Amino acid sequence: MKVTAGGASLHLKSRIPMASSSSSFRDIRNPKVQLPEKTRKSRILVLGGTGRVGESTAIALSKLCPELRLVIGGRNREKGAAVVDTIGGDSKFSEVDIDNPKSLEAALSAVDLVVHVAGPFQQTENCPVLEAALKTKTAYVDVCDDMNHAFRAKSFNDKAVAANVPAIITGGICPGVSNVMAAELVRAATSESKGKPERLRFFYYAAGSGGAGPTTIVTSFLLLGEEVVAYNKGKKIKLKPYSGMLNIDFGRGIGKRDVYLMNLPEVRSAHEFLGVPTVSARFGIAPFFLNWGMEAMTSLFPPEFLRDKSKVQELVQMFDPIVRAVDGIAGERMSMRVDLECTNGCNTVGIFSHQRLYVSVGVAAAAFVLAVLEGSTQPGVWFPEEPEGIAIEAREVLLKRAAQGTINFMVETDPKELGLGIYV
Secondary structure, X not given: OXXXXXXXXXXXXXXXXXXXXXXXXXXXXXXXXXXXXXXXXXXXXXXXXXXXXXHHHHHHHHHHOOOOEEEEEEOOHHHHHHHHHHXXXXXXXXXXXXXXXXXXXXXXXXXXXXXXXXXXXXXXXXXXXXXXXXXXXXXEEEOOOOHHHHHHHHOOHHHHHHHOOEEEOOOEOOOEHHXXXXXXXXXXXXXXXXXXXXXXXXXXXXXXXXXXXXXXXXXHHHHOOOOEEEEEXXXXXXXXXXXXXXXXXXXXXXXXXXXXXXXXXXXXXXXXXOOOOEEEEEEEEEOHHHHHHHHHHHHHXXXXXXXXXXXXXXXXXXXXXXXXXXXXXXXXXXEEEEEEEEOOOOEEEEEEEEOOHHHHHHHHHHHHHHHHHOOOOOEXXXXXXXXXXXXXXXXXXXXXXXXXXXXXXXXXXXXXXXXXXXXX
């Protein structure tokens, strides 16, 4: 099936039978969503809304649900006003200091749901936004991409249940949509008796910073200071960051790219909640020489330096003009590929590629917000692949919404490569 979405060509090819959904999403060319009456005019705080990902999230929400009342939360009033002008409608800016509990609680008390996109999440010792959400009984979504932070947030599950607060963690693109793709691959393999899921691999690619700017680079550098957690036949192993290079075909529009081991939360969550014994994640960037630089950093800088957020942020600021120049040359594309291998030799693959990383994260986060507002999420703190987080019957709709603007999106149970990134 070939349709257009947001002005871009979308190749949606799925031979995995997804669970039926009763959502109001009808046509990927007409993505407006009719929310239930009680949540149609919900007040949504986009925390970190003055950044590129935050603005992208707010724009996506305003297009999908024009009746939502959006609050752009951040520290810079001038930037906030610019985002409000872009969105229009019934949006407004709220000055919020994420490091000030009283400021957080005051902001969250005035809204129905907070979507936390104020990264980086690496090297944070607590979960102040989630804690404020539980205290104020505010629904919660974040785009966390750090394993330690994500599982620290998961430890608040019982408190969230007691407070009757639904919370989705790692609800961005990768992790986030990639988790849901993996969950569908596993579900289909199990339901179709294709064998027991044996090995799951996440592969990610971004051109430059993907248009997300310094935050993405800071995140990548901080991850270089973390040992990589992976699983091999049920056993937890630790590996050197940005090692184990593989050359992976990301399909049409992206082609083959080198990717390297990284410490990402979906590895552990997929192992624990999807029950796959062997799981790993790899990431690569373009131009190719940036990968060499990332490899070199793991040898040139001690891990203690790479785990120091303030030092890494200072380092990235020095390279910011170069990053922007690289983005101008390399573009802002992103892609992710999820591969599942089963015991009987059956392989399944999912590929998702987008023109701009920062836009895809925002659209994905908006899709998770809508799932919560539609009642797909139970009280508690959940990863996207957990059925209590995103109900099985709601996954297909979430993936379609997240696929707005993609240049390639396919989920295939029996992939046959013809070459040049073409699959049938």
